[in-house]
Amino acid sequence: MNSKATQSEIKTVPRVVIVGAGFGGLNAAQTLASAPVNITVIDRRNHHTFQPLLYQVATAGLSPGEIATPIRSILSGHKNIEVLMAEVTGFDLARKMVKASDHEIAYDFLIIAAGASHAYFGHEEWEALAPGLKNIEDALEIRRRVLLAFELAERRAAAGETAVPLNFAVVGAGPTGVELAGTLAEICRHALAHDFRAIDPRRARIHLIEGGEHVLPSYPQDLSRSALQQLQRLGVEVLTSTMVTRIEPGVIYMGEARMEAAVILWAAGVAASPLGKELGVPVDRAGRVLVQPDLSLPGHPEVFVIGDLAALKDASGKLLPGVAQVAIQQGRFVAHLIRREMGKEAGVAQSRPAFHYHDKGNLATIGRAAAVADFGRIHISGYIAWLTWLFVHIFFLIGFQNRMLVFIQWAWSYFTYERGARLITGSTKLPGWHDAKFDHPEGEPAEREISAAARK
Amino acid sequence: MNSKATQSEIKTVPRVVIVGAGFGGLNAAQTLASAPVNITVIDRRNHHTFQPLLYQVATAGLSPGEIATPIRSILSGHKNIEVLMAEVTGFDLARKMVKASDHEIAYDFLIIAAGASHAYFGHEEWEALAPGLKNIEDALEIRRRVLLAFELAERRAAAGETAVPLNFAVVGAGPTGVELAGTLAEICRHALAHDFRAIDPRRARIHLIEGGEHVLPSYPQDLSRSALQQLQRLGVEVLTSTMVTRIEPGVIYMGEARMEAAVILWAAGVAASPLGKELGVPVDRAGRVLVQPDLSLPGHPEVFVIGDLAALKDASGKLLPGVAQVAIQQGRFVAHLIRREMGKEAGVAQSRPAFHYHDKGNLATIGRAAAVADFGRIHISGYIAWLTWLFVHIFFLIGFQNRMLVFIQWAWSYFTYERGARLITGSTKLPGWHDAKFDHPEGEPAEREISAAARK
Numbered sequence: 001m002n003s004k005a006t007q008s009e010i011k012t013v014p015r016v017v018i019v020g021a022g023f024g025g026l027n028a029a030q031t032l033a034s035a036p037v038n039i040t041v042i043d044r045r046n047h048h049t050f051q052p053l054l055y056q057v058a059t060a061g062l063s064p065g066e067i068a069t070p071i072r073s074i075l076s077g078h079k080n081i082e083v084l085m086a087e088v089t090g091f092d093l094a095r096k097m098v099k100a101s102d103h104e105i106a107y108d109f110l111i112i113a114a115g116a117s118h119a120y121f122g123h124e125e126w127e128a129l130a131p132g133l134k135n136i137e138d139a140l141e142i143r144r145r146v147l148l149a150f151e152l153a154e155r156r157a158a159a160g161e162t163a164v165p166l167n168f169a170v171v172g173a174g175p176t177g178v179e180l181a182g183t184l185a186e187i188c189r190h191a192l193a194h195d196f197r198a199i200d201p202r203r204a205r206i207h208l209i210e211g212g213e214h215v216l217p218s219y220p221q222d223l224s225r226s227a228l229q230q231l232q233r234l235g236v237e238v239l240t241s242t243m244v245t246r247i248e249p250g251v252i253y254m255g256e257a258r259m260e261a262a263v264i265l266w267a268a269g270v271a272a273s274p275l276g277k278e279l280g281v282p283v284d285r286a287g288r289v290l291v292q293p294d295l296s297l298p299g300h301p302e303v304f305v306i307g308d309l310a311a312l313k314d315a316s317g318k319l320l321p322g323v324a325q326v327a328i329q330q331g332r333f334v335a336h337l338i339r340r341e342m343g344k345e346a347g348v349a350q351s352r353p354a355f356h357y358h359d360k361g362n363l364a365t366i367g368r369a370a371a372v373a374d375f376g377r378i379h380i381s382g383y384i385a386w387l388t389w390l391f392v393h394i395f396f397l398i399g400f401q402n403r404m405l406v407f408i409q410w411a412w413s414y415f416t417y418e419r420g421a422r423l424i425t426g427s428t429k430l431p432g433w434h435d436a437k438f439d440h441p442e443g444e445p446a447e448r449e450i451s452a453a454a455r456k
Numbered sequence: 457m458n459s460k461a462t463q464s465e466i467k468t469v470p471r472v473v474i475v476g477a478g479f480g481g482l483n484a485a486q487t488l489a490s491a492p493v494n495i496t497v498i499d500r501r502n503h504h505t506f507q508p509l510l511y512q513v514a515t516a517g518l519s520p521g522e523i524a525t526p527i528r529s530i531l532s533g534h535k536n537i538e539v540l541m542a543e544v545t546g547f548d549l550a551r552k553m554v555k556a557s558d559h560e561i562a563y564d565f566l567i568i569a570a571g572a573s574h575a576y577f578g579h580e581e582w583e584a585l586a587p588g589l590k591n592i593e594d595a596l597e598i599r600r601r602v603l604l605a606f607e608l609a610e611r612r613a614a615a616g617e618t619a620v621p622l623n624f625a626v627v628g629a630g631p632t633g634v635e636l637a638g639t640l641a642e643i644c645r646h647a648l649a650h651d652f653r654a655i656d657p658r659r660a661r662i663h664l665i666e667g668g669e670h671v672l673p674s675y676p677q678d679l680s681r682s683a684l685q686q687l688q689r690l691g692v693e694v695l696t697s698t699m700v701t702r703i704e705p706g707v708i709y710m711g712e713a714r715m716e717a718a719v720i721l722w723a724a725g726v727a728a729s730p731l732g733k734e735l736g737v738p739v740d741r742a743g744r745v746l747v748q749p750d751l752s753l754p755g756h757p758e759v760f761v762i763g764d765l766a767a768l769k770d771a772s773g774k775l776l777p778g779v780a781q782v783a784i785q786q787g788r789f790v791a792h793l794i795r796r797e798m799g800k801e802a803g804v805a806q807s808r809p810a811f812h813y814h815d816k817g818n819l820a821t822i823g824r825a826a827a828v829a830d831f832g833r834i835h836i837s838g839y840i841a842w843l844t845w846l847f848v849h850i851f852f853l854i855g856f857q858n859r860m861l862v863f864i865q866w867a868w869s870y871f872t873y874e875r876g877a878r879l880i881t882g883s884t885k886l887p888g889w890h891d892a893k894f895d896h897p898e899g900e901p902a903e904r905e906i907s908a909a910a911r912k
Contacts, residue, residue: 044884045880046603046604046607046878046879046880047878047879047880063519063520063521063522063877064519064877064879064881065519065876065877065878065879066519068879070651070878070879072651072652073651073874073878076650076651079653082614082653082654083610083651083653084610084611084614085607085610085611085880085884086611087884101611102611102612102615103611103614103615103616136879136881137881137882140881147502148502151502151541154539154540154541155540155541155542155557155558155559156558158538158540158559159558159559160559194532195526195528195529195532195539196528197535197538197539198538401864401865401868401872401874401876402876404864405861405864405865405876408857408860408861408864409857409861412857416857418529418857420521420857420858420861421519421520421521422502422503422521422526422529423502423503423520423521423524423526423592424501424502424503424541425520425592425593425596426593428500428541428543
């Protein structure tokens with residue numbers, strides 16, 4: 001289709017609607033782009049987020065613009081792809097319609113790639129106290145809290161108040177929790193070390209709390225052990241087999257134990273997009289849609305669910321993990337199925353192959369020069385794993401400009417220990433920091449001492 | 457002072473408190489850093505903002521981290537400088553105390569460099585409808601609105617709604633208004649031109665509304681005329697001698713005339729920080745403090761007011777402009793005065809020189825390869841002025857890393873016409889876009905047409 005196509009020509013090509021422009025949706029769109037179809041990509045954000053580097057935005061190493069790219073600029077070269085920024089609210093599978101913010105959109109094929117968000121296991125009230133990390137806004141909120149905690153601590157110490165323990169707690173030791181904890185430790189010991197006068201950031205404590213027995217539980221045990229050692233070397237205090245039972249402003253409870261924490265971050269649970277439940281088919285406990293082996297919906301061969309929203313088991317009966325590689329391969333697989341069936345009558349089930357995941361290996365970064373890599377029989381730890389992680393991630397970043405900018409930022413940080421994006425924007429409040437007292441001090445404020453002695 | 461100094465040594469050196477870490481405050485601090493003084497820099501933000509490039513963040517060309525740097529990282533090399541992120545609420549000049557968020561801070565010398573913000577001339581209710589551009593949050597809000605307007609227009613057009621005129625209105629044609637209008641025009645015609653399917657961004661209209669007779673009224677008339685031509689060449693529609701009389705959500709009134717505008721931006725007025733009024737000395741209509749020729753406060757030789765917050769006339773009786781150069785020179789001037797008088801009894805008036813501003817020239821950018829430069833007798837327009845502007849601004853950016861990143865972004869944008877930071881974060885609402893109707897469509901939504909014919 002091009003802009004000179006007539007109305008009748010347009011009606012003859014199938015319409016593919018893709019919900020969500022994460023790794024799955026984007027790869028489906030790009031694989032379909034050269035086919036004679038009209039594609040509509042709908043996302044409630046205007047940008048694709050390179051989620052594997054979100055923790056770098058949360059820890060002030062990269063700017064949001066460096067890991068997020070406008071969806072329509074990624075796809076602008078394809079005249080048969082239309083991008084809509086809209087919130088999808090539901091589906092009418094019988095009429096083949098997607099319900100979005102302000103209108104309905106008809107499809108012949110539908111690919112749902114709406115992803116996942118964090119889960120608080122029925123304690124949704126914890127979200128405001130312990131934000132998770134799934135999008136740019138989350139990352140900026142975490143960055144704000146982390147940087148603000150140091151600022152508030154410095155202000156208190158300068159005012160002669162008794163020192164507040166600068167505790168950071170990260171709940172959940174999967175890849176995201178490990179990245180956050182490791183990078184926080186690195187920042188406290190290096191990037192911030194010399195910037196304060198009344199407090200010493202090197203005395204900040206980073207706690208990583210995991211309910212299971214091991215950090216990085218989905219990795220082979222030798223790599224879990226290595227990750228634990230690398231975390232400890234960075235100064236992270238790891239608590240395994242420890243369940244968080246309650247969170248209050250600035251306080252975290254683990255059974256009988258109680259810990260004050262300036263900032264609490266949540267990396268413990270994932271729930272699939274609520275759109276999965278709108279489909280009227282069975283979902284698993286995490287809200288993932290139980291798809292057919294070809295990723296289609298039972299009874300709806302024209303509807304596919306891919307990525308973090310799909311629950312599919314591999315040959316050994318293990319659920320496919322919620323990682324970018326799975327989503328990318330599923331997006332391409334589904335796009336190829338559609339290309340194959342386009343000529344035939346849409347919506348009629350064809351004999352289809354099952355989706356098979358080709359695991360190319362897993363990488364988890366821990367901090368500066370610290371990572372683990374699992375390539376099946378080959379396990380790597382430390383510097384080499386970190387270099388691998390670095391180049392793989394820069395390579396897969398979308399846009400040459402972003403690759404260049406991120407590479408420079410990284411090289412710069414590596415040699416100078418600086419963090420380029422240490423901005424606090426938005427509110428200047430932190431939960432649990434006794435705002436009332438500090439904003440309206442009662443009585444005479446303590447006389448201030450600019451004194452090196454205040455540094456403990 | 458270093459961290460091993462004893463308490464008694466600390467008490468003997470004068471304490472200088474600097475309020476505000478803009479160009480004035482930062483230059484004062486850096487000039488004083490090598491002197492035997494204890495310096496406290498207080499700012500309510502954690503970062504210094506390179507304001508001349510704010511419009512680039514507002515128009516998605518640069519990321520906030522590239523033009524803003526943490527104050528404490530700029531000053532971290534100086535052990536006698538302490539940085540506090542706190543809101544200054546007032547002063548006790550008799551007791552020589554600054555009142556901040558949670559405590560009082562004693563000073564021997566005080567430098568107030570709290571800057572200015574936008575003014576709505578008694579119509580503060582316009583701020584939510586027509587944001588101004590003074591800090592990173594403002595820039596992100598403008599970016600959000602501009603990008604969102606295109607997204608909403610595309611969504612409406614795709615839904616078969618009648619097209620909304622994509623009008624942008626910029627009120628005020630000083631340097632900021634001219635930069636915003638010129639860059640918006642450039643974006644519509646280039647960066648966004650091929651990214652939409654149902655609307656054509658090149659048909660967006662940019663209106664620049666100025667109450668006075670000329671754009672860039674503070675520039676020589678030949679440069680004002682040249683700026684007008686360059687704006688028109690970029691496609692900006694300039695309305696001079698036109699007063700804005702009312703603003704409603706999405707609508708702007710100029711006397712009898714009424715214009716619908718998807719986004720309204722305010723660059724028309726500046727008011728000094730309200731802290732000026734806390735000093736109990738005369739201020740001018742814009743709230744600027746009427747300082748002595750040495751920039752000190754009448755009756756308080758130990759208190760200085762500099763930068764946009766100070767009202768000082770030059771030899772010809774003209775008020776010094778609110779530009780970075782004035783603030784930088786004043787910061788250094790005041791720092792040198794303090795260094796000279798440190799040995800003597802603090803707070804006792806000395807015979808002091810008057811501040812003289814050395815005008816090194818003025819540069820205003822308009823858009824891609826469009827600018828004007830006023831170097832006294834030499835006036836330059838167009839490409840050469842723009843190159844000068846570019847290199848001057850990159851050179852003065854704080855931090856080598858930022859200079860490198862901004863240079864790359866610019867080179868990239870110049871050759872590809874791309875904008876690297878086109879992210880919408882935060883709310884997805886725009887004032888005046890009839891949210892109610894769109895969020896809860898009444899009746900049957902119009903059947904959608906993916907049709908090239910929808911492009912007008």
